[in-house]
Amino acid sequence: MSESKKILVPLLIALIIVSAFVSGCVDESSTSQSIQPQEEAVTEAETVTETTTEDVTEKETITVTDSLGRVVEVPKNPESVICSGAGGTRYLTYLQAQDKIVALDSTEDKVSVGKAYAIANSYFEGYPTFGQSGSENLEVIVSLDPQPEVIFTMYTTNGYDPDELQDKTGIPVIALKEGDMVQNREDMYQILRIMGEVMGKEDRAEEVISFMDATIADLNERTEDxxxxxxxxxxxxxxxxxxxxxxxxxxxxxxxxxxxxxxxxxxxxxxxxxxxxxxxxxxxxxxxxxxxxxxxxxxxxxxxxxxxxxxxxxxxxxxxxxxxxxxxxxxxxxxxxxxxxxxxxxxxxxxxxxxxxxxxxxxxxxxxxxxxxxxxxxxxxxxxxxxxxxxxxxxxxxxxxxxxx
Known part of the structure; x- marks a missing residue:
């Protein structure tokens, strides 16, 4: 073998070894780069999960004193409520919160004509019913979907005591004392204010009270002399x-x-x-x-x-x-x-x-x-x-x- 060939062969072998080494480095780099986005995606998913967990918190509550002096903790601005007994649905309509009602006292279904709030909200006719005040069907109440977050009850001495109704259903119960237009008007106004506080309708409650007072004052002023x-x-x-x-x-x-x-x-x-x-x-x-x-x-x-x-x-x-x-x-x-x-x-x-x-x-x-x-x-x-x-x-x-x- 000539001297020049003796030198050329080792050089070729060296070049092949270097080429293989460089190729291996490139492949490792490429593999590493392809994995990196997956690792980032996992990290982002974990972040979303953590954020979602942080967002799921208990609904804000407030404490309200009802007409019987009971202090009740209720969700603030509840999305679903029911009214048991005569008057509750009427007053929620006055407060412009009737869209939160998810079921009706069965007596509401008997006659609509004669009750202005029922005529104005004819869709009430398709609502499920849960029994009458004093004889509420507890199984129906707890199975309603959506579940009521608050029960407003027009208090009477018959039927369930408000605390008993609350304990049996697990739903906060606000007891209301009806009052009337003349001798016990403040009791009637208290209903509007209590419901307004629960439903986030405090301003509307005062508007309704002012409207009634102004109308009654007009009637009196026309005739008092x-x-x-x-x-x-x-x-x-x-x-x-x-x-x-x-x-x-x-x-x-x-x-x-x-x-x-x-x-x-x-x-x-x-x-x-x-x-x-x-x-x-x-x-x-x-x-x-x-x-x-x-x-x-x-x-x-x-x-x-x-x-x-x-x-x-x-x-x-x-x-x-x-x-x-x-x-x-x-x-x-x-x-x-x-x-x-x-x-x-x-x-x-x-x-x-x-x-x-x-x-x-x-x-x-x-x-x-x-x-x-x-x-x-x-x-x-x-x-x-x-x-x-x-x-x-x-x-x-x-x-x-x-x-x-």
Whole structure:
């Protein structure tokens, strides 16, 4: 072998070894780079998991004192609630929080016409029911989907105690004391404020209270200076109480007469709010004007005020009947009391008893304003529709003089 060939062979071998070494380094580098994004992806996934875990926290709660003085911890601004007993659904509608209701007291389903809040929220008709106040179906309540975060109950001495209802369902229970429009108006306002606090509707609660106060003040201011000598006597019959709607069922503090300082022959400062009077008392009082709360057809019959005025010989001789001074009204007492309708009725009684003081009032416009503000989220046009539907409650005409043969 020549000398030059002896030198060339080792050089070729060396080049091959170097090339193999460099190639191996490149492959290792490439493999390392391809793994690196996977390692980063794992790190990011772990970060998302940690973030998600941090985001899942218990819902903020507040403590609320209910009408019975019970201090209850409830979720702040709950997304789902139920109302047991007469009035709860009505007041939540006033607060514009009815969209949080997920089921209804079964009594709400019986008659919608006559309750402005039910007319304004016709979708209530498709809601599940959970029994009546005092006989709630606990199995249904705990199986509702979505599950109620709060139960509002209109407190009565019958049925479940609020603490018992809360313990059995595991759901916070807020007990509410109903009150009324006249003697216990502050209790009614307390309901709005308590519900408003729970639902995050405190400002709306004060707006509703101010609206009611201003409306009642307007009614009073129109009539407070009218002397007793200028007033004509009147009486309100058929005022609903425990399923009784006859002429003798009345209210000493009947709001549509009380708010306008009317000369109510049944007024007695010491009398219960709603009571039965005797037929003889009505005959002796001989009111010049009679107002009657009207009802749907299923309530009509021999114990219904219009029937009695037409068919009872002695009642038929009352001057109010003979002079066609009997007027049909929307029911203030209908599944408990209806403050919105009480105000509408008050303007109507005002136009009958004090035509000069109420000459500027167009009843349908005033009703649209009241229903619009309280149950239609300020929509006066919708308030007019609610009013027109309310007028269909009875086969007996509403807000007009009734004729009896």
């Amino acid at each position: 009218v002397s007793d000598a200028q007033k004509i006597t009147c009486y309100a019959g058929g005022v609903g109480s425990a399923g009784s709607y006859d002429l003798m069922s009345t209210d000493s503090y009947y709001p549509p007469l009380y708010f306008i300082n009317a000369k109510n022959v049944a007024y007695d400062p010491a009398a219960p709010k709603v009571a039965k009077v005797s037929k003889e008392s009505i005959l002796i009082w001989a009111p010049e004007v009679i107002f009657i709360e009207l009802r749907p057809s299923q309530f009509e019959g021999e114990n219904y005020a219009p029937y009695q005025l037409e068919n009872d010989v002695s009642l038929n001789q009352l001057s109010a009947v003979q002079n066609e001074k009997v007027y049909g009204m929307l029911p203030y007492k209908f599944y408990s009391h209806n403050p919105d309708t009480a105000l509408v009725d008050s303007y109507y009684t005002g136009t009958i008893l004090y035509p000069d003081e109420f000459e500027d009032i167009v009843l349908e416009d005033k009703a649209a304003e009241i229903y619009g503000f309280l149950v239609c989220e300020g929509d006066v046009e919708k308030g007019m529709s609610v009013y027109e539907t309310m007028l269909t409650i009875s086969s007996t005409p509403v807000f007009t003089s009734l004729e009896f043969d």
